[in-house]
Amino acid sequence: MEETGWIRRMFEEGMALKKTYGEEHVYDFSLGNPDVEPPEQLQKELIETLTRSPRGMHRYMQNNGYEDVREQIATYMKEQYGLPFTAQHIYMSAGCAGGLNIVLKSILNKGDEVIVPNPYFMEFKYYIESHGGIIKPVDTLDTFQLNIDAVDKAINKKTKAILINSPNNPTGVVYTRETLKGLANLLYKKRKEGHTLYLISDDAYRKLIYDNVELPNIFRIYDLVISVTSHSKDLALPGERIGYIAISPHIDNVDALVSALMFSSRALGFVNAPALFQRVVGRFQRNSVDILDYQKKRDILYNALTAAGFHCVKPMGAFYMFPQSPLKDELEFIHILQKEERILVVPGRGFGKKGYFRIAYCVPLEKIMGVLGGFKRIAQRYITKG
């Protein structure tokens, strides 16, 4: 609990601060809970679906979801990734978190290891451990791109999969084609040596990418890919718990994997993804919330922080930024931020990486404008110009 409690702890400290100083005087950048609303079209579709109210629309369906919805998604995936996805390759899940859990339960045996590039979303650790697996965090490069040599060294007989997340929480980095090709080469090399490894790709932020940065087609770079995504961010539906698993058409015997996923979703208590939102999201695969809005926020905040002297890798996607802490002990630093400027962020150790802190900038623009002065003052006080 110690390591994961950070996001929530900061959130709760924030609530206390808000009570003391008033909401408008607190700058809470601790939670990835976007303030945006779902696309208007989607809200209309939701009302229309409920007004039509087809008989049986709230009943159980197959554990993997409605076939017509999976068909719609498969069509989208086929267009996007140029591979022969069918409805059978799509498995509706209760968001990304639900999808990852049923995938991990389906592929892991007790003691199997899963490599996760560090820093990482701390929940991955729990997801892996819940199903008897062992997490092997592997440090990334200074750019937060994958360190292929380090991944190579971390692979052993027990390694079952590598779990990546791009665009990345907490760094906002998008893995380059070169990086992913390097990873694929390594995994293919291992295959030749008789060791088969899955690539699990958490694609929750895949539509939140700035400056037309390329999101490499992971399904074409490696064959044994299981992608897990959600509509929490792109359609701004985090509370509704809706997402899906996309199994690469390159994976043999997809039926066996789907049966395992069905069993896992029943055994873990998900049973199926929520019915109503399955029906709604099928038609919105090409939509997304306004990216430019996020991009503007990223630009303002990134430019202000770097101008003030913070060291930070420029985020290419998602809505997180992961600057270096000016003080070696980032815990001390975030307490200063909180005390002196009422700015709430999450310490890097909440993501397995001390000496950094995470800013979630999915907040109203006024909050971003309002916080700039605070960061500037803090920088003047604590960043020693070298």
Add this chain to the structure above:
Amino acid sequence: MKDSSWIRAMFEEGEKMKKLYGEENIFDFTLGNPIAEPPIALKKELVRIVTADTKGMHRYMPNSGYEEVREEIAKFHRQQSSLPFTHDHIIMTVGSAGGMNVVLKSILDPKDEVIVPCPFFVEFKFYIENHGGVMKLVDTTSDFHLDIGKIERAITKRTKAIIINSPHNPTGVVYHENELKGLASILNKKKKAGQRIFILSDEAYRKIIYNGIAFPNIFTLYDDTIVVTSHSKDLALPGERIGYIAISPLIKNGHHLINATIFANRILGFINAPALMQRLVGKFQQNSVDIMEYQKKRDTIYNILVESGFEVTKPMGAFYIFPQSPIKDDVKFVRFLQKHHILAVPGIGFGKSGYFRLAYCVDLQRIEGARQYFNEVGAHYRK
């Protein structure tokens, strides 16, 4: 995997039969997927909520769910039990199945034992084993009530909980106040000796009870009680995955347990119960689908079975009936039923050979339509 696959295996064989003989000629009693629709008032309320389009209504909320919804549910439990429930005691979950997993993850250490009366809903085994627990099956009496003596003998130092499910799947039995008091008294004995054993009560069917039979409030009978329920059956929303955990206010240091469940809800990947459905169900705690419809179906299927010569305990609730198989081998018998156009699940799928389960949450005409086939099968075995 093998023991769980019966329901699905039967379902799939059924699909083949339907193709072969035509859907109208196959009488499928395998799945507990009710054909009932949610109450009309609920459907209206759902449209009203989405039309009102409150800002932020699809965002994350606290992992335990919306406070005002939990307060509505707490109020319901205050009225029912006269115990001081507050919203803190209610955690919104992804149905009963989600709620059971959350509770078991919260209370079990590896190798801890959980007692389950048999026959039982086979998923319980997976829920327990997911979190390192060991299931200890204890046979019920011949009419499927709790055998308190056997339960007492099954308790060991590692026993952490007993799961009860009343009204019961697959038998339709509702536990009486007396037997629950009996259970409470042996658990209280253990408590005095220093061992706390939770009653984990799966009440997914609690509103589907016939002939006005009393449903004892377990919270008033035993302190260390956790209730898990869902709105899959009473509000006919199984596909939407909405339910909740209610933790007794009488549990000592209950806040530890409450915090553990909220944490488990997150790390098991549920995060929170679906937002829109949470907003919906708070106001419908007193409502239910039409019980009389189910009761008519229960009476019909029960009478058909009796007239066909089956030995069967009359269900008091839920929408399942669990007759004896005329031959010992229930799998063989279910295959025989199949040849006579009837699809059922063998008792072995619920840990009890020699029986079979019929889920009668289907159209009444389907039940009537199956009469001649049950009669035929019954006649065959009387010969």
